[in-house]
Amino acid sequence: QTRAVSGQVIDANTNLPLPGVTVLVKGTTIGTATGADGTYVVNVPEGSNTLIYRFIGYKNVERPINGANAVDVRLVVDAEQLSEVVVTALGIEREKKALGYAIQEVAGERVNQARETNVVNALSGKVAGVQIVNSSGAVGSSARITLRGNNSLTGDNQPLFVVDGIPINNSTNTNAGYGGVDYGNAAADINPNDIASISVLKGANAAALYGSRAANGVILITTKSGRNAQGLGVTLDHSTTWESPLILPDYQDEYGQGYNGLFEYVDGAGGGVMDGVDESWGPRLDGAPREQFFGVGPWSANPNNVRDFFQTGRTNNTNVAITGGTEKANARLSLGYIDQEGIVPNTDLTRYSASLNANMALSSKLSAAASFNYIQNKSDNRPSNGYSGDNIMQQFVWFGRQVDINRLRDYRNEDGTLFNWNYNYHNNPYFVLYDNLNGNQRDRLFGNVSLKYNFTDWLNLMVRGGGDMFAENRKRVWATGTIDYPQGRFYESERFVSETNFDFLFAAERDLSEEISIGATFGGNTRRNNFRMNDVLVRALAVPGIYNVSNAQGNPSPSNFRSERVVNSLYGTATIGFRDYLFLDLTARNDWASTLPIANNSFFYPSVSTSLVFTDAFGIESDVLSYGKLRASWAQVGNDTDPYRTVGTFFSNDPWDGIPNLSYTSTLANANLQPEQTTSIEVGTDLRFFLDRAYVDFTYYKKKTVDQIVPISTSGASGFNSQIVNVGEIGNEGIELQVGGTPIQTADGFNWEVIVNFAKNRNEVVELTEGLDAYQLGTYWGLSLEARPGETFGVLYGTGYLRDDDGNIVVDAVGRPRKDPVRRVLGDILPDWTGGIRNTFSYKGFNLSALLDMRKGGDIFSVTHMFGLYAGVLEETLQGREDGIVVPGVKDMEGTVNDINVPSQRYFQSLYGTHEAHIFDGSFVKLREVTLGYEIPQALVSKAKLRGASISFIGRNLLLLHSNIPHIDPETAFGADIASQGFEFGALPSTRSYGVNLRLTF
Amino acid sequence: CDKDFEEINVNPNAPADVPAVVILPAAQQSAVSRLFGASLNLTYAETWAQHIAKIQYIDEDRYEFRPDAIAIHWDSLYSGPLYDTQLIIQKAEESGNQAMEGTGRTFRALIYQNMTDLWGDIPYFEALQGAEGNMTPVYDEQEAIYMDLLQELETANTLLAAGTGTIEGDLMYGGDIMQWRRFANSLRLRLLIHMADVAPAIAKEGIEMITGDPDMYPIFESNDDNAELAFLGAQPYRNPWFENAVTRDDHAVSQTLVQLLGAKNDPRLTVYAKPAAEPVAGAGVKFGGKTYVGQPNGALVQPSLPTVSRIGDLYRGTETQPMYVMTYSEVMFILAEAAARGWDVGITAAEAYNEGIIASMSLNRITDDAAILAYLAQPSVAYELQANKMEAISEQKWLALFGNGIEAFTEVRRTGYPDEVVEPEASAYPGRGVALRFPYSIQEQSTNRANVTAASTGITDFLFGERLWWDVD
Structure with a gap:
């Protein structure tokens, strides 16, 4: 036998009715939800005397019926950060107000809301003072979490x-x-x-x-x-x-593989002119037919060759x-x-x-x-x-920008030998991943x-x-x-x-x-x-x-x-x-x-x-x-x-x-x-x-x-x-x-x-x-x-540009920035x-x-930037390809303004080891x-x-x-x-x- | 609450103490592999001495050195074989094994000699004292280091001659005490000849003393006495140049070397170098119907690889090829120079010069006596016909030192010969000439800053400015 119990649920702060509140008969699966006006009717079986009210964002409430026909309830907002009881060290539950230190709780739903599989990443942005760095986009890659900075010079400084x-x-x-x-x-x-x-x-x-x-x-x-x-x-x-x-690097798509503007493919291992080189200082991608690793084909850009590699x-x-x-x-x-x-x-x-x-x-x-x-x-x-x-990403830094990645998918020739765009430094990326x-x-x-x-x-x-x-x-x-x-x-x-x-x-x-x-x-x-x-x-x-x-x-x-x-x-x-x-x-x-x-x-x-x-x-x-x-x-x-x-x-x-x-x-x-x-x-x-x-x-x-x-x-x-x-x-x-x-x-x-x-x-x-x-x-x-x-x-401590007293970059006899032999702090x-x-x-x-x-x-020292410039694959390296570069700076410590034009390739390659050029905020x-x-x-x-x-x-x-x-x-x-x-x-x-x-x- | 803690914290994986017999092989293989290996030697010293030139990743050849690589060599030589050798010496002293102590002192002197000839002033008297609390040793003047090394080698020879104890675990001479004596005294000759211009009196006295008393001071008498480490040919102990060639093809023979060998019609050309596979018409030199093309050092542009000559198979393609720490032929060239300077070394300059060349030919598997004699008679080689004796001796020594980059780089700087060794085409420091030294480890700027800063006085652009002590301009 059941009897109907009704009532209204309202917000304790606003006194406004709350729709959608779940009302359950305790100990059963019987329940209902409140309507637009916050009212409900529920059939309570004999022997049951308690109703449970649940609503997201509010504290749960249990109420005895005690023979009443109407039970009205006021729900109190429960921002979870305000929940009164928290779990403290050793698992001891304490009233939050009794604690003399900061503790921040995150509810399980919040952790799992975006279905992140690594619990560390799932805390990003949810707790004040937590720093999380995910190392890469690889499956199952690690994430690092620190609270309130680093205490230790070694170890990982991560919490227990x-x-x-x-x-x-x-x-x-x-x-x-x-x-x-x-x-x-x-x-x-x-x-x-x-x-x-x-x-x-x-x-x-x-x-x-x-x-x-x-x-x-x-x-x-x-x-x-x-x-x-x-x-x-x-x-x-x-x-x-x-x-x-x-995010992927911004590559240049105007010049292909090679060195000093030269490239003639013979064997991809240095047998031709610069054909063993894994840099993109080669001829302009003019679309003209040219011998390449796959045979003769147009010497043309493949702007999406890296993006296409990913699935x-x-x-x-x-x-x-x-x-x-x-x-x-x-x-x-x-x-x-x-x-x-x-x-x-x-x-x-x-x-x-x-x-x-x-x-x-x-x-x-x-x-x-x-x-x-x-x-x-x-x-x-x-x-x-x-x-x-x-690391397959390495060869997209040391790369021929003209390489059509799709041609590499079949990484073995019919006789079983390996097929690649370069036989000198690199393995076919698909070979790396499948073998x-x-x-x-x-x-x-x-x-x-x-x-x-x-x-x-x-x-x-x-x-x-x-x-x-x-x-x-x-x-x-x-x-x-x-x-x-x-x-x-x-x-x-x-x-x-x-x-x-x-x-x-x-x-x-x-x-x-x-x-x-x-x-x-x-x-x-x-x-x-x-x-x-x-x-x-x-x-x-x-x-x-x-x-x-x-x-x-x-x-x-x-x-x-x-x-x-x-x-x-x-x-x-x-x-x-x-x-x-x-x-x-x-x-x-x-x-x-x-x-x-x-x-x-x-x-x-x-x-x-x-x-x-x-x-x-x-x-x-x-x-x-x-x-x-x-x-x-x-x-x-x-x-x-x-x-x-x-x-x-x-x-x-x-x-x-x-x-x-x-x-x-x-x-x-x-x-x-x-x-x-x-x-x-x-x-x-x-x-x-x-x-x-x-x-x-x-x-x-x-x-x-x-x-x-x-x-x-x-x-x-x-x-x-x-x-x-x-x-x-x-x-x-x-x-x-x-x-x-x-x-x-x-x-x-x-x-x-x-x-x-x-x-x-x-x-x-x-x-x-x-x-x-x-x-x-x-x-x-x-x-x-x-x-x-x-x-x-x-702090990042390393080699910066050599500068004169006014802070100008000093260049060498061929117009490249000189390195300061005295190391210094370049960032933190x-x-x-x-x-x-x-x-x-x-x-x-x-x-x-x-x-x-x-x-x-x-600050971050980007080695991708350093070698990406060196190898001529990044967009910046288009600067001065045809006409050279005059580096803003001075020729000597006396401050004589630099007027030496240096070829683009020599300039960008000289930045290797000048850490200052590759450190970013x-x-x-x-x-x-x-x-x-x-x-x-x-x-x-x-x-x-x-x-x-x-x-x-x-x-x-x-x-x-x-x-x-x-x-x-x-x-x-x-x-x-x-x-x-x-x-x-x-x-x-x-x-x-x-x-x-x-x-x-x- | 700390029951059994002492026991728990005993490292079960590694011993706290071991006998010298198992340390010596570690010191030998690690020192020789590093000093004569594919990085410090092949990529830096041999390249800067211009026996070798790079054809891919030309950076080091243009003096764009890798700071990390230099730092690793510096730190590893000290904390590895030098420290291990010091332990060997201590243990031998404690046990009264004079032969082992003499071996340790000789070997330590060898490592220091190579290091000071690369870097000049280095920590020496205060070095290796970390366990006693000195973590920031001062850099000593190269001159003081040289003087002490001479003394060390005198002591070593005396200890070895005393006849007590045995040398165990010796990968170089199999424990042969007499051979270690020859090596100690030959090494002393190397130090002394380096001093010939800067401290001629000491050099003369020392060399004349050694050569004047062969019983007291035995030296190398043939290639059988060479100090070398014969590699096993099985991983991980294959010849380091061979090992490098398994995966890399970055090194060719230098144009400087090929031109000089070619000009003298030198049969070692075929041993040091391979013919170029597809030489550009008119390039290089012809020998035995084949064309050898050396690569200019520090070129601006990489060559097409088939157009240049790679390192010969004996050095680059032989898993078991020994690394020569010091050879009989070097000793002969030392004596030739001493004699040419008018010092009494019991042999004429011409005899020593010819003997040095013959020993080098022999070491390089050139066995045709007639050909060697013909070579010696050539106007470009015959001692008597050479207008500049020092240049002739230095050139021949430099040719014979192929494989030993550190000594070759030292001799180029000290003698200025061969004068074909000039600034690399695309030097990172245009107009500065040939490098005068190795750069100090950048790590020292963090770990031993005051001392490295003091030692760096006068050095500019890492490699230039202040010359080494024996490098009298």
């Missing part, structure tokens, strides 16, 4: 990733500026479909309880559970997106999640499948993931939770990158099991064990006939990476009186990291095509490596709350690290933070300022180092005719290392206005890291190229601002919400160490990325500020959201995401026996609206580590993606 309380590996390859393969950042294995929310703990203050690795902040991911499941629920998501290159990439992303539960137990099972084809032919990535999240009350006092994730990440071929013949494969497979398991025992209603104990482990196979093969490896070659490695964590945590919470509440925790953790790798390099194959050690010609070079690291910790916290508006938090932690010398392996670090809700404290009740909080905190975090840095060792070279030969390491070890220490202060405020219609979240922070353990570059003349030392002081100071609100909210359901994120960070190298002028973070083509005392972290890689603006419009089930992402500053504005969603009305959905259905159109990286750097995407780097930042060469173009997503809930 924690999923459901367990730290997750986010390792990346070391940089590959001179060639390599990007295997992605390991956190990209996390399935965005499983994410319930992400808490970004930006600084040491929020993260001190995570210990050492939290100095760069923490990305705390909570996965979806079956906790609020009502019976069985099934959600099916599927999206398909298509990818295409966002439309495709990503299918399918996920099924099943939730179910009773009051005592619930579970969520999720199965995901991602299948990607890259924009580069024959590159792909597939990812299978399965996760299970279960909670169970074992007794009234004991509960258990478990979460397991299995991921298989597999690619048959990933594109190579960096300055290497394996020289870089596959990998990573099988990964992470998860944890925890038990929680409530001794009383105020004291509990949690014990938890968990881990993250993966086995990975990587194999790179070079087919026989590859220009660099005519006898073929392969490299294969097997890696095993694991981290296990065991924790216990006592937690107590009590109200001492009406006015004072206290809480305390005491816990311990033991963490163990293991890494093992076995690899082998085979330099030549006996029989082509068999990539097995048994098929090696000559001696293969095998090697193996293992390392282990243990960190044990004890920690505690205390919280005191006064009248629910003043809070004081204290934390303390001591770590013992195996990697430090025994005498220095224990280190202690405390933190203190406080929060005052002054609107409550001073009884401010205003329609303008509805809520106000001030917060302040001080924290320290200690840090250890990598294993085996305290004692130097010998390394083995390949045996000489069976004779072992070992060399001493070129890195000087240090038996007296001290732990690193980061100290951070932070103050901020949360303000809400106009009955929470608008809000401001502002943070100022200042932190310094001292005694960093780094391998500093040293003069080889010391006998060592680097030295492990405690060094220096790095400072970061900055602000983070988030402003948001709902400027328009109308009675008929139109809603406009806007969120602005802005962050400015100053990252300064305060001091290094006595006698050390610079610390080199990375170096390519003579330009180094350095930390120099008094300068911004990460850090942005002046970053920001994002998201606008969301919703109306009756429609939802339109657009995210602009922007960066001001941050990396500012950009990007239209990062656009989504248009439609929630199909409940009335229709119910007929199809569904609980919900929605469809959305999504686009990512749609437009590069502003950029100061020619030819390339300003968001690029050689890899995800610090040494790779600020350098660009031949990165696969970043991708623009667009597609459709369908979600069905049963």
Whole structure:
């Protein structure tokens, strides 16, 4: 038997009716939606006494019926940033108002809205103070994330990733500026479909309880559970997106392959006149018939030869999640499948993931939770990158502009020999992609099991064990006939990476009186990291095509490596709350690290933070300022180092005719290392206005890291190229601002919400160490990325133009700019500020959201520009082709005006190594995401026996609206580590993606 | 809370200490591979000495050096074989193995000699002291380095002569102590002759002392004594020039070399060079019915590849071809020069000159005695007929040094011969002439700035300005 219950739902702020609100009978699948006037009628079965009201953008409300026939409800806006309870360090849920430090939450829907498969990229523009750099447009390429600048001279400076309380590996390859393969950042294995929310703990203050690795902040991911499941629920998501290159270099299309205007093809290997040359300083593309690599054909432009090489990439992303539960137990099972084809032919990535999240009350006092994730990440071929013949982008820089790429698709002649436009330097790009494969497979398991025992209603104990482990196979093969490896070659490695964590945590919470509440925790953790790798390099194959050690010609070079690291910790916290508006938090932690010398392996670090809700404290009740909080905190975090840095060792070279030969390491070890220490202060405020219609979240922070353990570059003349030392002081100071609100909210359901994120960070190298002028973070083509005392972290240091006292460029005897023999700072890689603006419009089930992402500053050394000018392929090189160039400048230090005309080719080629000519400002504005969603009305959905259905159109990286750097995407780097930042060469173009997503809930 | 930590942090992958016997082969193969390999030697020193010229990526030949490459050579020589050799010497001292210590000191002197002849002033007395805390060694005057190297070689010869201990792990002489003595003393002759103009008294005294007492100071007596590293012919230890040729075809023989060999009708032309496949009519020189075309150094324009002569197969196409660290023929040319200067070396200049040429012919597989004798009798070769004896000796030495770019580049700068070695056509520094030195590592501007800045006084445009100590204009 059922009875009808009716009522009206209105907005608590505006008192206007809310249409489209879902009204559900708790514990059943019975429900309805409110009409245009906010009213509803629902048939409630016998035995049910609770109604649930849900509406996007508002907080859920549960109401008992208690025999009433009419239930009216007021819903309160729930901008998720304002949600009252947030997940903090160690997974402890805290009232946000009690926190003395900044924490920013991003809801799972926001993360997954544009169906980005790499969770790091999905955070772009959504959190203030986060900088994300995606290295390239290759499938599964890595993305780098930093919070509040760089603290460390080495390492990746990236935050710790924690999923459901367990730290997750986010390792990346070391940089590959001179060639390599990007295997992605390991956190990209996390399935965005499983994410319930992400808490970004930006600084040491929020993260001190995570210990050492939290100095760069923490990305705390909570996965979806079956906790609020009502019976069985099934959600099916599927999206398909298509990818295409966002930006390609601007090439010249007037001159073809050759040198000094000459080109006569004979064999493509230097047999003719300049026919082995891979530059485009040849004859004008006049369309006249000419002998070429394919025979006689018109010598004409192929303006789209590079664009035509790329294909439309495709990503299918399918996920099924099943939730179910009773009051005592619930579970969520999720199965995901991602299948990607890259924009580069024959590159792909597939990812299978399965996760299970279960909670169970074992007794009234004991509960258990478990979460397991299995991921298989597999690619048959990933594109190579960096300055290497394996990188197909390299030969579009060293290229004959007249080459018709379509003629290269069949890369073998009938007799099996290779066919190409050049036989001197380059492999046919299709041969590279179809025969020289870089596959990998990573099988990964992470998860944890925890038990929680409530001794009383105020004291509990949690014990938890968990881990993250993966086995990975990587194999790179070079087919026989590859220009660099005519006898073929392969490299294969097997890696095993694991981290296990065991924790216990006592937690107590009590109200001492009406006015004072206290809480305390005491816990311990033991963490163990293991890494093992076995690899082998085979330099030549006996029989082509068999990539097995048994098929090696000559001696293969095998090697193996293992390392282990243990960190044990004890920690505690205390919280005191006064009248629910003043809070004081204290934390303390001591770590013992195996990697430090025994005498220095224990280190202690405390933190203190406080929060005052002054609107409550001073009884401010205003329609303008509805809520106000001030917060302040001080924290320290200690840090250890990598294993085996305290004692130097010998390394083995390949045996000489069976004779072992070992060399001493070129890195000087240090038996007296001290732990690193980061100290951070932070103050901020949360303000809400106009009955929470608008809000401001502002943070100022200042932190310094001292005694960093780094391998500093040293003069080889010391006998060592680097030295492990405690060094220096790095400072970061900055602000983070988030402003948001709902400027328009109308009675008929139109809603406009806007969120602005802005962050400015100053990252300064305060001091290094006595006698050390610079610390080199990375170096390519003579330009180094350095930390120099008094300068911004990460300056580009290299060769500029020689200039006279008035700043004029000085030219040499033939009219080319001279190089300044004294190196100097030419730029810095850090942005002046970053920001994002998201606008969301919703109306009756429609939802339109657009995210602009922007960066001001941050210099990049474009090696594409340097070699693109050298090789005469870029548009700029049309200058002076016929008449030469007179460089604006002077002939000598006395300032005699230059009048020497230099041929275009000599001029552009002389810019090689003059780094100043190739450094650009990396500012950009990007239209990062656009989504248009439609929630199909409940009335229709119910007929199809569904609980919900929605469809959305999504686009990512749609437009590069502003950029100061020619030819390339300003968001690029050689890899995800610090040494790779600020350098660009031949990165696969970043991708623009667009597609459709369908979600069905049963 | 730190149970077992000491054990956990012991590196299981690599030993903290090893015996000298396994370090010596590493020092030898890494030093020889670098000093005589395809980059430092073939692409830089041999090219700047104008034995070789580049035909693709002509940059280095135009003095557009790659700063990264130079930095790697600088750092790697110090932190690699030099540091390893220092460890060998320390271990030999500790164990009282005088033979091994003498070997280590000789080998270290060899590396320093090559480095100072490229760069001039370099860190020496304070070098390799990183483990003692000196990370920024000062650059020492080349003269002081030379004086100390002479002393080191005296000590080495004495230690080797003492007869205690054995040399193990020796890839060059298989542990033959007498051979190491010959090498130490021959190397000393090389240092001394470099000083012939700048410090003639010391050079004369030293050379006369060595040649005057062969029992005390044995030197190379035939090609059997040559200091060399014979490559295995299997990867990764194939001859570096061969290895480079597997994938690259950037180097030809220089026009300077071909013209000089051709003018003398020198049979080594056929060993150093291959005939041009499709020579342009009238280009190059004819020998044995074939045409050899050298490539002008630092050309503005790349040649059509078939029109120029590549490096001969012995040097470029032989996996097992040894790298000659120092040869008997060089010793003979040293003695010829000394004798020509009027110093008493127990042999006449003409004898030593002829013996040097014959030894070089032999090393280059030219076995026809009659042809060699005919060559020696040619007016362009016969010692007695040469108006400028120094020029004749220097030219022949330069021809014999093919393969050893550093020494050839040194001799070109020191003697000014062959005077056909002139500024590359499209020099990056037009009008500055032939490079006077190697550029210092740009890395030093970051890691050892004060000292490299002090040492750079007088150097302009990286390669010019201040001359090396022995380069008396």
